[in-house]
Amino acid sequence: MSRFIFEIDGQKWFKEQVTDEIGHSLRIDNILFEGEVDHQHLIVFENEVFGRLFALEGFIQVSTRDEFIYHEMLVHVPLFAHGNAKRVLVIGGGDGGAIREVFRHQTVEHCTMVEIEGSVVDFSKEWFPTISDGAFDDPRLNLVIADGAKFVKDTDQKFDVILVDSTDPVGPGKVLFTEEFYRDCRPCLTEEGIMITQCGLPFLQPNELRTAYLNQKASFEAPTFYSIAVPAYSGGIMTLGFARAGGENPDLETLSERVKSANIHPFRYYSAAAHQGAFALPAYISHILDTGEFG
Template sequence: MSDWIRESLHPDYAQSLRVDEMLYDSKTDHQRLKVFQNGTFGRVLTLDDVVQTTEGDNFIYHEMLTHVPILAHGAAKRVLIIGGGDGGMAREVLRHDTVEHVTMVEIDAGVVDFSKEYLPMLSAGAFDDPRLDLVIADGAEFIRHTEGGYDVITVDSTDPIGPGEVLFSDTFYGHAKRALTEDGVLVTQNGVPFLQGQELHNTMRAFTALFVDATCYLATIPTYAGGPMAFGWGTDGLARSTPLEVLQGRFDATGITPGYYTPQVHQAAFALPGYVTKLLP
């Protein structure tokens, strides 16, 4: 098994990916980064041997965390990304010509640097877009002190272990809400609820206390194994009730050709199976 990476995120469940070629393996001040080639998924990025993103299926994750809140909001001009050092989230946000400014806060400069070199297809030039303001800082500290005014905040975090743990706290969510505009939308990465149910439950408990509209939506991403992934959704506005025909009109106006997102998938993603609904407060 020396040519395989075994992921150890869950205590009693694991997946393995074949390493056809190890392209990068180095430890930064925060975590161990690896990039390797896999026959099915192309280039794969892991942090401490936990899969973060892949060349093959990253479009699903990035499209659903980006286009759902932006198109539901309908007038998002300022977007904040917490995390997302590989540049995939910035790539998708900047495909919206109506977005005027994107702040991206990444704790680890090493992730950005090696992503530019080893995973340039993920950012696809996003780091060179003049609308992007890249800030190397702790996302929790940044959100604590920011003046806010963001229409959409996307938390593209690692799992709640190590440096990503603070991004799942009630305090962080409270500061994020303060940084939103009146009808702004906060979306978060909340893991695979079949295996990480407590993670989603804790976030939804916090969101329910903070927002008028608090729920989650789902997408199936092959390398995040164990069932569909959940994305937290919180807003005091009416974005989630945007009619399908309005979503379709906004989507058509973008000229974007996604690989996963459609307005129909957007609406259907909020239809939750019973076991997920039970995790909501």
């Protein structure tokens, strides 16, 4: 039995140790896959509440029951804020959930997805096919197996929206939170382009949020953040970075009109009201952005 699985009264439990002081557990109803890749522990298991889950080195990465919250808000906030996005770049996102939501927009003509490991895509297709829901077969997709940071540094392509669907800033994902990476993303955006970044759980990771903010501020005039709550991610509200190359953010009436005309219902989480409300940050998060300290 691995260091992330323990047994109580004949039942197996998965333990996620979020910090040195905090952890939580999920009952394992069925283990579908468990192994080691590059000295990292991988497990796919089922839980009655969360459905099918994937954990990497002891941390939950995705759950089939609540992934719609993250993916809908990651994608539809920038696409509706832009209003006419035709070219989208996804960095990371190997589970296919982001491109699934991107391709619901008929205005999108092209999407490049850059994933550092092709095995991540293959793994997701095998164990989590409902998340991508056929998106890898969409003819608008250009799948590139490469380093996302190197891709934005070297490419001369322009995109209306860049989605950085990354892990936390450890290991290979660390470079996707640096000032250099954000600086390289900036010229890849069109005149009114938008970049979205995954910025963690500020209640437990205030330094991660503050660092992302300062690094983005070096290349973008007014980066801001919006929040979502994904039940499978222990630690409360999650923040997503929102940085514009130019243009204005639409008001609620304009957003509502765009959502209605897009005709891509039903959403399970996203709405024009949820979009606008997500930018109303709790005071403690604003304090972290201002001072780097938990308020």
